[in-house]
Amino acid sequence: MPTRSAQLAGLPEGGNHQRAENWHWHPIIDSYRKAIAELLLTPASTLLNVAWKQKALAAEEHKYTDLSSERVEAAIARDLKFFADHPTRRKRKERSA
Structure with a gap:
C-alpha cells in the first residue's frame, strides 16, 4: 500500500514514513519548469533543437x-540567425566551385 494511502487510512505502517502531503510535488515541478526555461534560452546546437523549441x-x-512568449521567440530567432x-x-556543387 502506498505511504500516503496508509497514512490517510490511519494504518500503523503509515507512521514509519515521513508525512506525505500534496505540496511535496512542488519542488519537483519547480525544478522541471526551471529546466524547461533554461533549455528554451540556451543556444541551440542543432536545427533539431530549434524545432524542439518551436x-x-x-x-x-x-x-x-517567468519567460514571455516574446523572449522565447527572440531566442529562437537568434538560433535561426546563427x-x-x-x-x-554545403551542397556538393558549392564545395567544388
Whole structure:
C-alpha cells in the first residue's frame, strides 16, 4: 500500500514514513519548469533543437515560467540567425566551385 494511502487510512505502517502531503510535488515541478526555461534560452546546437523549441513554444511549455512568449521567440530567432550565418553543410556543387 502506498505511504500516503496508509497514512490517510490511519494504518500503523503509515507512521514509519515521513508525512506525505500534496505540496511535496512542488519542488519537483519547480525544478522541471526551471529546466524547461533554461533549455528554451540556451543556444541551440542543432536545427533539431530549434524545432524542439518551436514545438515547446507552440505547446506553451513556458506558460508557468517567468519567460514571455516574446523572449522565447527572440531566442529562437537568434538560433535561426546563427545557423543561417554559420552553415554546417554545403551542397556538393558549392564545395567544388
